[in-house]
Amino acid sequence: xxxxxxxxxxxxxxxxxxxxxxxxxxxxxxxxxxxxxxxxxxxxxxxxxxxxxxxxxxxxxxxxxxxxxxxxxxxxxxxxxxxxxxxxxxxxxxxxxxxxxxxxxxxxxxxxxxxxxxxxxxxxxxxxxxxxxxxxxxxxxxxxxxxxxxxxxxxxxxxxxxxxxxxxxxxxxxxxxxxxxxxxxxxxxxxxxxxxxxxxxxxxxxxxxxxxxxxxxxxxxxxxxxxxxxxxxxxxxxxxxxxxxxxxxxxxxxxxxxxxxxxxxxxxxxxxxxxxxxxxxxxxxxxxxxxxxxxxxxxxxxxxxxxxxxxxxxxxxxxxxxxxxxxxxxxxxxxxxxxxxxxxxxxxxxxxxxxxxxxxxxxxxxxxxxxxxxxxxxxxxxxxxxxxxxxxxxxxxxxxxxxxxxxxxxxxxxxxxxxxxxxxxxxxxxxxxxxxxxxxxxxxxxxxxxxxxxxxxxxxxxxxxxxxxxxxxxxxxxxxxxxxxxxxxxxxxxxxxxxxxxxxxxxxxxxxxxxxxxxxxxxxxxxxxxxxxxxxxxxxxxxxxxxxxxxxxxxxxxxxxxxxxxxxxxxxxxxxxxxxxxxxxxxxxxxxxxxxxxxxxxxxxxxxxxxxxxxxxxxxxxxxxxxxxxxxxxx
Amino acid sequence: xxxxxxxxxxxxxxxxxxxxxxxxxxxxxxxxxxxxxxxxxxxxxxxxxxxxxxxxxxxxxxxxxxxxxxxxxxxxxxxxxxxxxxxxxxxxxxxxxxxxxxxxxxxxxxxxxxxxxxx
Numbered sequence: 001x002x003x004x005x006x007x008x009x010x011x012x013x014x015x016x017x018x019x020x021x022x023x024x025x026x027x028x029x030x031x032x033x034x035x036x037x038x039x040x041x042x043x044x045x046x047x048x049x050x051x052x053x054x055x056x057x058x059x060x061x062x063x064x065x066x067x068x069x070x071x072x073x074x075x076x077x078x079x080x081x082x083x084x085x086x087x088x089x090x091x092x093x094x095x096x097x098x099x100x101x102x103x104x105x106x107x108x109x110x111x112x113x114x115x116x117x118x119x120x121x122x123x124x125x126x127x128x129x130x131x132x133x134x135x136x137x138x139x140x141x142x143x144x145x146x147x148x149x150x151x152x153x154x155x156x157x158x159x160x161x162x163x164x165x166x167x168x169x170x171x172x173x174x175x176x177x178x179x180x181x182x183x184x185x186x187x188x189x190x191x192x193x194x195x196x197x198x199x200x201x202x203x204x205x206x207x208x209x210x211x212x213x214x215x216x217x218x219x220x221x222x223x224x225x226x227x228x229x230x231x232x233x234x235x236x237x238x239x240x241x242x243x244x245x246x247x248x249x250x251x252x253x254x255x256x257x258x259x260x261x262x263x264x265x266x267x268x269x270x271x272x273x274x275x276x277x278x279x280x281x282x283x284x285x286x287x288x289x290x291x292x293x294x295x296x297x298x299x300x301x302x303x304x305x306x307x308x309x310x311x312x313x314x315x316x317x318x319x320x321x322x323x324x325x326x327x328x329x330x331x332x333x334x335x336x337x338x339x340x341x342x343x344x345x346x347x348x349x350x351x352x353x354x355x356x357x358x359x360x361x362x363x364x365x366x367x368x369x370x371x372x373x374x375x376x377x378x379x380x381x382x383x384x385x386x387x388x389x390x391x392x393x394x395x396x397x398x399x400x401x402x403x404x405x406x407x408x409x410x411x412x413x414x415x416x417x418x419x420x421x422x423x424x425x426x427x428x429x430x431x432x433x434x435x436x437x438x439x440x441x442x443x444x445x446x447x448x449x450x451x452x453x454x455x456x457x458x459x460x461x462x463x464x465x466x467x468x469x470x471x472x473x474x475x476x477x478x479x480x481x482x483x484x485x486x487x488x489x490x491x492x493x494x495x496x497x498x499x500x501x502x503x504x505x506x507x508x509x510x511x512x513x514x515x516x517x518x519x520x521x522x523x524x525x526x527x528x529x530x531x532x533x534x535x536x537x538x539x540x541x542x543x544x545x546x547x548x549x550x551x552x553x554x555x556x557x558x559x560x561x562x563x564x565x566x567x568x569x570x571x572x573x574x575x576x577x578x579x580x581x582x583x584x585x586x587x588x589x590x591x592x593x594x595x596x597x598x599x600x601x602x603x604x605x606x607x608x609x610x611x612x613x614x615x616x617x618x619x620x621x622x623x624x625x626x627x628x629x630x631x632x633x634x635x
Numbered sequence: 636x637x638x639x640x641x642x643x644x645x646x647x648x649x650x651x652x653x654x655x656x657x658x659x660x661x662x663x664x665x666x667x668x669x670x671x672x673x674x675x676x677x678x679x680x681x682x683x684x685x686x687x688x689x690x691x692x693x694x695x696x697x698x699x700x701x702x703x704x705x706x707x708x709x710x711x712x713x714x715x716x717x718x719x720x721x722x723x724x725x726x727x728x729x730x731x732x733x734x735x736x737x738x739x740x741x742x743x744x745x746x747x748x749x750x751x752x753x754x
Binding site: 408411412414415416417418419420422423425426428447451471 | 645647648651654655658689718725726739740741742743744
């Protein structure tokens, strides 16, 4: 069947049918011919035997009586049968007794058989048999029969058989051609469809299903397969497009990148982008195929090689490193290199990104130069500033020393002035007339004013240079208030002012007694100074948070709103024109504020012009080195 | 009549103090520095000492301490004449052994009032 392999189904089907028919017909024809031949041969043999028997028995008497003539005439009867060509009778000794030869057939050589024999030759059949009478052999008879007529019949039969064979084959051919169509046509159609699909690439075409037999099932299978192929094809098309877009995107990226991008295989350029070509100052053709290392500045070769080898071994190396390249024109390029392994055309390769950082490096060098210079400058300035600071500290020390000694020096003559004025006013050195007393009182007042000024200035200088020495002790706040009232009372009496303590809570506080008294004294004397009629009232009230407030309320001239802010600045006695009327140092509130801050307290004022003012100062009941709320109150 | 030792280096202040004490009818002994003050105290055995703090040779604190180291001066009133400038040192005068202090500048009325307590 292997020979059939290359044939189409159509041919195979026809061939199979024809071969089958051929085999059947051939068998039948051969069988027919053989059967016919045998049939004729048998009938001839039977005829000849009966003739031989008949003629033999007819000749028995002749043989018996040796009558040749009768025998001869008996034989001549055989003339009637055209096919019998020779007949002869032998006597018991085998001698010729009688014979008949048809014209033209004289070549007959008789036999003397002991029994009946039939000899077949090409053209003849000869029968020989003994002639018996009462089991005594009287003689022998031989008859030769011409087979040519018989062979004609056989031949005719063969021709007929052949014709039948041919007709049969022809019929088989026609039937085969017809029947194969029912099987091969759908297959051929399927084949046509498949061919069309494969030629056009249109996977939306579906072969039509025309039957429900095996071919129908195959068609269904093909349709399912096509469905899948179509889905895959669409997917593939989408992927292909995405791939193309991606490829285009990345190609663009690489081609238009400002950085040099190259692909190396075995250290040789396999791809270079335009930026690299520009950077290298060479051409793409020259670069491709040339070794990368030629491009590296010679001092940098070991470093680049080392990095490459380490990376190949899988040792951890920084992805990015800086190196130096030498261009085709001999220019030196500082570069930042980022190398990684990829696959290129199926083989391991290196993707190297090279950024020209020559300008950056230059700027860095400049920057370093500037920085170094700057550092020098800063150092110089620092030294200068340190020296200046040193000088300032020295000056500050000198200032403090100067102020301290000046105060002392200024006070010494005041001692005499105040002391002797006091003696004179007490009339210890003799009587005074009213004018002398008046003038001496003026001297006394001026001397005290001067003393206050000197003391305030000294206090401020101490506070400002941070040399406040606090003397912390526990005392009764009311005692201090009473002391202040005792001192101020004469002044209030002079102006007919009512001076009183309204709320007098007995509170023991731990603070600097003298400083607290100084502040209270300042506030109360201020109130007396700026009040012409009405009253001055002092309230001592313990507050929450372990503090105590002391407020001094008056019915004095009051303070304008805009002046309130600058009230605690130095030399800000409200009405500069009124200094003559309200004599003072102008430092009292400023100093009070400074002291209160050192005592970790606070001082504030509320006022309405013409109605009066209330000064409030708040102190912690227990002064501590570092109060918990200092930071929050600072802001 | 009591004997008052005034230790003061400033002539005018010394004059003022002497004038006031003598005016009150008491005897005055003078010294012009700390060392001299100590000697005068030991020699004269005064009833009360007025001690300036800022003194040449030996200051008021040291002088007070040395005077107090003698058994017979354990209870004698020593009044320190302090300056406002030395405010922080006021406790130091008491610690050094002074009985009381009088602030400079001296105001005659107050001075007399205070000193009468010790005379």
